[in-house]
């Protein structure tokens with residue numbers, strides 16, 4: 001099951017890299033920036049969680065203990081957001097096995113109600129902060145026109161419900177399974 005998911009990831013990750021490249025005028029991601037791993041719910045489907053755990057199992061005992069400690073001390077804020085327990089020294093400890101949301105975060109995404117959702121780090125002066133108003137959820141068309149960017153901002157449809165319907169997913173027979181927050185998956189995993 002995970003073999004086919006890995007095949008899917010190889011292709012899909014290339015597609016995502018192409019999306020980031022296309023949008024590079026608006027992207028501020030760089031090594032050491034980890035705000036998106038410090039504040040989120042991290043919705044993972046079952047297959048994504050199983051794949052993440054495959055990566056976890058390969059870590060050294062010290063790193064695994066650190067992750068467990070991180071999880072034990074995780075505190076959710078009033079919105080249910082928290083620091084991902086896999087983040088160690090501002091780096092993902094399971095980078096090759098990270099979930100889809102970890103790979104796609106930072107782009108403009110279409111919500112199920114049709115509105116444009118910009119990444120929260122825009123509020124920190126990062127992705128799309130030059131062309132997207134997070135309060136009104138609107139692209140700043142006058143700014144975009146004035147600046148003659150190479151490519152216009154593009155809104156992608158990277159919701160899991162859309163990903164489930166991709167031809168590639170069907171071809172490879174991938175069943176993503178239910179979706180829960182990473183916290184809920186880990187609570188179950190560490191209690192067994």
Ligand code: SF4
Nearest residue numbers: 029033035036106121
């Ligand atoms: S998505 Fe935002 S917070 Fe995450 S690495 Fe990129 S710029 Fe930083």
Ligand code: SF4
Nearest residue numbers: 037084086087092102
């Ligand atoms: S799994 Fe890795 S990339 Fe995903 S939120 Fe956690 S630390 Fe960040």
